[in-house]
Amino acid sequence: MMAIIDKIKEIFKHWSAIHHIVLYYLLAVIIATVVVSIPVFHNSGIELSFIDAMFTAVTAISVTGLTVVSISEVFNPAGQIAIAVILHLGGIGIMTMGTFIWVILGKKIGIRSRKMIMIDQNSKTLSGLVKLMLEIFKLMLIIEFIGAIILTIHFLNYYDTIGEALLQGVFGSVSATTNGGLDITGASLIPFADDYFVQFIYIILIVLGAIGFPVLIEVQEVLKGRVYGVNDRNKFSLFTKITTVTFFWLVVGGAIFIFLLEKDAFFADKTWHETLFYSLFQSVTSRSGGLSTMDVNDFSMPTLFLISALMFIGASPSSVGGGIRTTSFAIMLLTIWNYAKGNSSVKVFGREIHQEDMLRSFIVITTALMLCISSIIILMKTESFGLMEIVFEVTSAFGTTGLSMGITPELSTFGKFLIMALMFIGRIGIFTFLFIIRGDDTKDRFHYPTERVIIG
């Protein structure tokens, strides 16, 4: 037994933290593909092809929600529970899982690796790190549990048996909290298009998943500190302030622009409360939720393009969401504004943004952009859909959002693989993706003279 562990340690020794994370994700995809392929999880008479099984596995692991098959048609209740478990594990993050394995294998976690997992002032030690991850685990389970109870009770109004209501409640809560975007209603949240209570619960669960674990932990600690005086932590980090404010404005701004673009179109014959909830829900879900209370094809082109842009931005870092993440977007805007104003530094919330973080944000955004544009050009060549459908599908996959204009099941095998790759990259993040090509950390110590060039 010890020999095996030693052997594993040996293999892992030469791998960087990033390669580990990517490896765990790939392993998770393989295991999930096997799980969803097991016939015992399928309804009778269902034949699930390898590519469709793999697509379902990737969409669940990456908590995206784009699907080539209907979950409720293909999978029986046992299969649906299995998918909920995969969503749950995918949502909490193989990153967290990976770190556990790592800690068990006794590998020393370097300062950079720890930063990759989470920036938290209180987890400077290994035990602090484990404690933190257990807290994430606990927190996610509590949120999912409370969500499931509320939804199950409410769903008794919709479904005949307690069993059915429970299955819908549990799956719904997990899919919302993990921003999984999958449904077992067969029609996303369209059956609840006029049930504002359900939508309200879903919005809260989606936001709690997409706002980022560090934010949840910090809020918890600050509350503890203020109410019980348990610790001396009573200030939020710059990260929490930036990501939360950006998240808030993306949701509010998104809803306002969706309203403005659709007020004479889709909303023309709707009441004010229908308009409010459609605008708000679509704005929230485009952060990374992926569930929808309507067929997005009912929106007009400018709105669909706006939603594509919102999906490209995505959710907070260290959350269940994908995309370029809120911090990159916020730092980009702040940097541009301060540069235009001629300020020597980027100041926000009484702090300054590090030059390296600015550069990182721009690197993430432009790399994501080139990735998406290349994918769009390739898919236009290999598939026979319009530009709008493809832009929407690509940004939805990269943002691990899961909204679609309906082309996912019609994609060619190549197209399915490309969308899978985008969901995968969206989930691990551009930053991790870029690190894959990095070799050993041998710093280049020599320097050339610097020479300025004309820009733009």
Add this chain to the structure above:
Amino acid sequence: MMAIIDKIKEIFKHWSAIHHIVLYYLLAVIIATVVVSIPVFHNSGIELSFIDAMFTAVTAISVTGLTVVSISEVFNPAGQIAIAVILHLGGIGIMTMGTFIWVILGKKIGIRSRKMIMIDQNSKTLSGLVKLMLEIFKLMLIIEFIGAIILTIHFLNYYDTIGEALLQGVFGSVSATTNGGLDITGASLIPFADDYFVQFIYIILIVLGAIGFPVLIEVQEVLKGRVYGVNDRNKFSLFTKITTVTFFWLVVGGAIFIFLLEKDAFFADKTWHETLFYSLFQSVTSRSGGLSTMDVNDFSMPTLFLISALMFIGASPSSVGGGIRTTSFAIMLLTIWNYAKGNSSVKVFGREIHQEDMLRSFIVITTALMLCISSIIILMKTESFGLMEIVFEVTSAFGTTGLSMGITPELSTFGKFLIMALMFIGRIGIFTFLFIIRGDDTKDRFHYPTERVIIG
């Protein structure tokens, strides 16, 4: 007389260099609008509306080439010459013109302003600057003159009178060298679709205009230094190396990808030389030329999207072209690659890129991106065209390229104003555009502590 000059000096004293440049461009647009409105320049029976006159003025000043009216239908030979003159002045750049006026007004040119005009090691003094600009003027005129002679002689094969051949030759040479994109054939270069000699001459003229003045001057000086030993300059600057190599690869790569995307479509029934020239010419013209040997609608969607991306990148800085410029694009790629590899600095051609230039490149790219995406969403709302047509039109305007899928004349008045604004911003450049909102150069001297955040 002296009183007037003093008064002008007084007004100009509180203006930054950037505001001057923008002001001169606006003045040029007003003057050009008046010029193209003069009925003596029109063919008989032509009514040119104010908005169409202004659009023609902006397209000429910004050397873009998008048109709401046919130049050959609306303008008589005198009007066509007037437009050639506007193109010439627009191409050489109001920046150069502005600097002359400035020098005449005796205003001291600061180090930053001079850098805005051109980075040249030899022009540290005011007299050096004037000398440099006269050189640009001279160089452009020589190129246009030689081009006009060659084209006129060749056009004798096409046109009945020497006058007609001369008019076509002069207009063609000016339109090509300034990358003006306008034509008086009534059908761009489609009449010369199988005349490779004409296309070859146009390619050379377009490239000479779009490669950037500093490159031309440096090549001239290095040649002088090597051949005659006139000066000790025999090395190219980092700027020239980066911009030329990028320009070259954009043209070659663009042609290859156009070929790959169209080999089973538009090129399916074409000979190898037709395929070569169509691929090459469309790739060159998408840098910023704007003239076309074919109707771009004959291309398939992926190719049109690729060309949109190429137009967004645009030409070299300090050239007749627009877009984000080659240097921004190159520095973005270099920065991403070196960051992914974990290098501590960006090394290229035995030099290092300044951190500030990286940040500037990314600022230019992301600002341009947001500008174009916003414009696309707005135009989708106000116009009734498909996404592809609008993406193509917007990137063409921002890149001051002038290719169009044909929607320009059908744009609403609002749409025309938006496209004019994009042509204007594309011409002055994102960097200058951002400086417009900059106030007085009062540096913020206080600092906050730096705090890191999680990115992407």
